Amino acid sequence: MVLQFFKSSYAKVKSALSRARSFFGEKIKSLFQGKIDEAALEKLEQFLYEVDFGVQTSKELTNKIRQLQKENPSLKPDDYYSALRSHLVSLLSRYPSALVQIPEEKLPLVILIVGVNGNGKTTSVAKLSYLLKQGNQKVLVAAADTFRAAAIEQLETWAHRLNIDIVKGTPQSDPAAVAFDALQAAKARKCDAVIVDTAGRLHTKIPLMQELEKIRRSCSKASSGGPHEVLLVLDATTGQNAIDQAKQFHKFTPLTGIILTKLDGTAKGGIVAAIQQELGIPVKFIGTGEQIDDIQPFDPQTFVDNLFE
Numbered sequence: 001m002v003l004q005f006f007k008s009s010y011a012k013v014k015s016a017l018s019r020a021r022s023f024f025g026e027k028i029k030s031l032f033q034g035k036i037d038e039a040a041l042e043k044l045e046q047f048l049y050e051v052d053f054g055v056q057t058s059k060e061l062t063n064k065i066r067q068l069q070k071e072n073p074s075l076k077p078d079d080y081y082s083a084l085r086s087h088l089v090s091l092l093s094r095y096p097s098a099l100v101q102i103p104e105e106k107l108p109l110v111i112l113i114v115g116v117n118g119n120g121k122t123t124s125v126a127k128l129s130y131l132l133k134q135g136n137q138k139v140l141v142a143a144a145d146t147f148r149a150a151a152i153e154q155l156e157t158w159a160h161r162l163n164i165d166i167v168k169g170t171p172q173s174d175p176a177a178v179a180f181d182a183l184q185a186a187k188a189r190k191c192d193a194v195i196v197d198t199a200g201r202l203h204t205k206i207p208l209m210q211e212l213e214k215i216r217r218s219c220s221k222a223s224s225g226g227p228h229e230v231l232l233v234l235d236a237t238t239g240q241n242a243i244d245q246a247k248q249f250h251k252f253t254p255l256t257g258i259i260l261t262k263l264d265g266t267a268k269g270g271i272v273a274a275i276q277q278e279l280g281i282p283v284k285f286i287g288t289g290e291q292i293d294d295i296q297p298f299d300p301q302t303f304v305d306n307l308f309e
Ligand code: GDP
Pocket: 115, 116, 117, 118, 119, 120, 121, 122, 123, 124, 151, 200, 260, 261, 262, 263, 264, 265, 286, 287, 288, 289, 290, 294
């Protein structure tokens, strides 16, 4: 079993969400200061939408407050504020955010990392390896982004720094073959996990999507039930575009989770909820900066606490 040891660091999430918190927390507080009538509720819904919660989630959260106000019109601003917080926590807890657990005999856990170039895919492979290594897991990374020589070099540098094994392809070689070789090597070396980096194929180009499917098949041939996780790396600063990307990828390669990077670079934290609600795919990790340890398992309570205050 891998990864039972993951814990979210309150301080890291707090620091990453500082921009979002000063924008979101302040505004929500001021919205609840006045009378909670229909006009105020509309403002709330509009604001939630503006900070990337998406139509569905903004409506759902506002309706909860509307219902609360109807049932008990004499509530104080603080009551609404804490009600919104707790609704958001329960909404974000609908999907399990932990990595899948597999029995010992089926190891290594195979994690396929997909996403558009620039979203932070290769960095996330390195960060995830670091996290696993912190938990005494033996990790091997596969540099299967054979379209970009720079991506192979980048992952090689990280693997060297982290002192973990890497299997890489030559530029332009078949990424499915690299993934297959990596899995064979990981089994022979008794690794706990293999993390496969893939090319940042444009999600609109169907042949590239088909190639991703070929990598997937290659993983399932070389492992027991793999890939066990297919994680899509999305950039939190791109808002609705991130949702569109996720929809495209999910259509071709069923995703098991999201790594949402660059939360430290946005003042809008709502995208976390929008992704989960609109796609039904859990956010499993969040990127909190550019350093190797700037990755956190997604924990709804820690996230919401740090978004609000
Ligand atoms: P790829 O093309 O998807 O493999 O993206 P890279 O891993 O090369 O990352 C692109 C850029 O995003 C690099 O400059 C990374 O340092 C940066 N990056 C990745 N994750 C994060 C994050 O969580 N926060 C911030 N601020 N930058 C990040």
